[in-house]
Amino acid sequence: MESVVQARFGGYTVDEADGTVTVEKMDCVLGLSNLAQTCRAAEPEDWRLIVYNHVARLDDFAPEVLAERLADYQKLQPDLRVRVVGPQHLNQIDPVCDPLPLGLSACLSVDLDGAACPVDRSYFDEWGIEQGEVMAVGLANTLMDEPLAALEGSELPGNVRVFTGESLFVTGHLLDFARTVPDISPQGAVVTVPAAHTVMVCPIELDEQFVEDSATMLAASYIRYLAGPNSVSPNALWWRPGHPLEGFARLDNQSFELVAPEPLRSKLWQGLRSGST
Numbered sequence: 001m002e003s004v005v006q007a008r009f010g011g012y013t014v015d016e017a018d019g020t021v022t023v024e025k026m027d028c029v030l031g032l033s034n035l036a037q038t039c040r041a042a043e044p045e046d047w048r049l050i051v052y053n054h055v056a057r058l059d060d061f062a063p064e065v066l067a068e069r070l071a072d073y074q075k076l077q078p079d080l081r082v083r084v085v086g087p088q089h090l091n092q093i094d095p096v097c098d099p100l101p102l103g104l105s106a107c108l109s110v111d112l113d114g115a116a117c118p119v120d121r122s123y124f125d126e127w128g129i130e131q132g133e134v135m136a137v138g139l140a141n142t143l144m145d146e147p148l149a150a151l152e153g154s155e156l157p158g159n160v161r162v163f164t165g166e167s168l169f170v171t172g173h174l175l176d177f178a179r180t181v182p183d184i185s186p187q188g189a190v191v192t193v194p195a196a197h198t199v200m201v202c203p204i205e206l207d208e209q210f211v212e213d214s215a216t217m218l219a220a221s222y223i224r225y226l227a228g229p230n231s232v233s234p235n236a237l238w239w240r241p242g243h244p245l246e247g248f249a250r251l252d253n254q255s256f257e258l259v260a261p262e263p264l265r266s267k268l269w270q271g272l273r274s275g276s277t
Helices: 004-009 033-040 044-056 065-069 074-079 119-127 129-144 170-179 208-227 262-275
Strands: 013-017 022-025 028-031 080-085 098-099 105-112 113-120 161-164 189-195 198-203 235-237 246-250
Touching: 004 044, 028 033, 033 044, 065 105, 065 119, 074 105, 074 129, 080 113, 080 129, 080 170, 080 235, 105 119, 105 129, 119 129, 129 170, 161 170, 170 189, 170 198, 170 235, 189 208, 198 208
Parallel strands: none
Antiparallel strands: 013 022, 022 028, 080 105, 098 105, 105 113, 161 198, 189 198, 189 235, 235 246
């Protein structure tokens, strides 16, 4: 990787702790976790080309290029998107985003020919537009232009569903999820976003089958998160029609912690007791 960066851009600094490479003359920081995950799944003879294509994206993220691209809000509107991201996506910028439970965020981004560029607040402040209005435009573009579809032939059991899409923005559908899963009951579903292209869903039923299905889904989601590429979060959320997202379970501390609100935990416990009698 370093030889590719050196040949293309000259001076650079690798931060092994953060998993980033900084190209000084461009004032750009590039994350390396996705690159590592992609190479791990590829043949060694393909690594150099993968590295080159990854590093070449720095040209699109150069400050002068972004400043020109993001200066005109009216021209930029069609390229705005909103996607769900983890904290690792926001370390190097002051992002325009709305917080979600368990460390996730709904992040305003720009579609740079398939690459996802989070919008730094320094650009946003120049637009003079309310954040809610801009986020609404980005979400509408995401719902219209970035399809999320059910994965056929999933090997997960029971009622577990897996939804996928080709773009890095399909997780934004989670912010208006009733369009995708209109048949979910009012008690909702456990959902995970292990990677940028994947949303997993387990409808909540107050019985033992739900406990088995949700445990299997969480395990599969955790594996998907570890494998990547474009990992987002191992944690699980509780989604209900017409309600804000809430936390369901944490798995980001190498352990399992049920964090679902007490009313849901009580209902699940009552359902299990009823099913065992």
